[in-house]
Amino acid sequence: MLRIAVPNKGSLSGPAADMLHEAGYQQRRESKELRIVDPVNDVEFFYLRPRDIAIYVASGRLDIGITGRDLLIDSGANAEEILPLGFARSTFRYATKPGTIDGPADLNGKTVATSYEGIVAKHLADSGIDASVVHLDGAVETAIQLGVAQVIADVVETGTSLRNAGLEVVGEPIMTSEAVVIRRTGTDGEEPKVQQFLRRLQGVLVARTYVMMDYDCRVEQLEKAVALTPGLESPTISPLHNEGWVAVRAMVPAKDAQGIMDDLYDIGARAILTTAIHACRL
Template identity: 50%
Template sequence: MLQIALPNKGALASDTVELIQAAGYKCRRSGRELRIRDTDNQALFYFLRPRDIATYVSNGVLDLGIIGRDFLNEQQAGLEEILSLGFGTARLCYAGPRDRNLTPDQFDGLRIATSFSHLVSADLKKRKIQAEIVPLDGAVEVSIQLGVADIIADLVQTGRTLEDAGLSVIGEPILHTEAVLTGRTGTVEAKSAAGLFVRRIQGILLARTYVMIEYGCPRSSLERVCEITPGIESPTIAPLSKPDWIAVKALAKREEANQIMDDLERLGATGIVITDIRTCRI
């Protein structure tokens, strides 16, 4: 049976369950269950603290896990990033008092509070900076006010928490993070159920990226409309009962859909319909 670790709380938890359910697996908890068995798909989902997931997967207790790239890289558990999942995006950044106007080159001798000691140490080493790391677990913004640290390194999404604390980002991000599917090297190839899980998740991610565009147009416009909607390999083209008209169907990037509709209309296309895709495999 395939065993997968999921975050039991935090920013990734609800989006993770939504993604896996969309892929056809049963993993929603009714309460505070630690595990959910999906008998139909021969899968067992464990709900664990995000910081513990890499440990269980790297030790071979569980097959796959979903965690943030920040935790994956911080824990150095020897796991591979199998898929990036497109949610839970954030930046690991340095931040300090807004009125100090610091740059990372000025960190020598300063105290840096963070929950990501390994990533920060590696970044400081790369910069050849000698600074003291103050390990903390969450809510590091207050460490400056309490005199424990001079600056912090923490995850930033909107930046509102920093702003409320009178802090601002310093320099470029140390890491861009998001939710990722992780596992030991070779797990997907060695275990067919793991490979199927990955393909299903890929199908949902592709469906979130693309839409299906369908329309009719004069045959004389075919070459030009195909340049606008080339599809993945090529569009599907079929004749219509109306002489010299054809029907065209193609996948297109979701973010480009409205512009594509405008361009097709200018070329004389009609009956333009854009629909969401539930899942797909390419």
């Protein structure tokens, strides 16, 4: 049975469960459940603290896990990313009170508060900066106001938390993060159950980012139309009862769909429809 670690709390937890549900896996009904078995798919899910997931997976007791790239790197655990999942996107950055610091070099001699000591200590060492790090569990923005540190290093998504605390970012992001699937470093990548799990999640990612587009066009316009909708492999072309017309079907990126419909209309295509894709195996 495949054993999978899933975040039990925080920003990763809801979207991870939604994605697994969309991929056809049974998920827990109640947020206190720590483990469930999905007998149909022969999978056991363990609901763990996001920060602990890389450690469990690195131990080899669990086959794969869903966590944040930043948490994986911060843990220093012997685990590697095998599939980015496109949710819980964020950057990881230094921030301070405006006017305190111009760039990362000014961090010398300062104290940095963070919940991600592993990432920060490595970044400081790699950049040759001599600063001390104080570990806090969360709400690190307050550390500056209360004088525990002059600088923080934290997750930034919209920047609202920084603005509310009267802070501004310093320098470029230390890293960008999103939810990722991880496994123990160097494990057999061909394991069929793992491959099937990854294909299912990839199917969800494709279903979320593509739509199916159907339209009719004159044979003379077909090459132009196909250039606008090349599909993933190649579009399906079917004859229509009306001589000189064909029906075309192709997957297109959802974010481009409206623009492509305009362009198709302009070259004479008609009955242009888009429909959602609910599931997919490429």
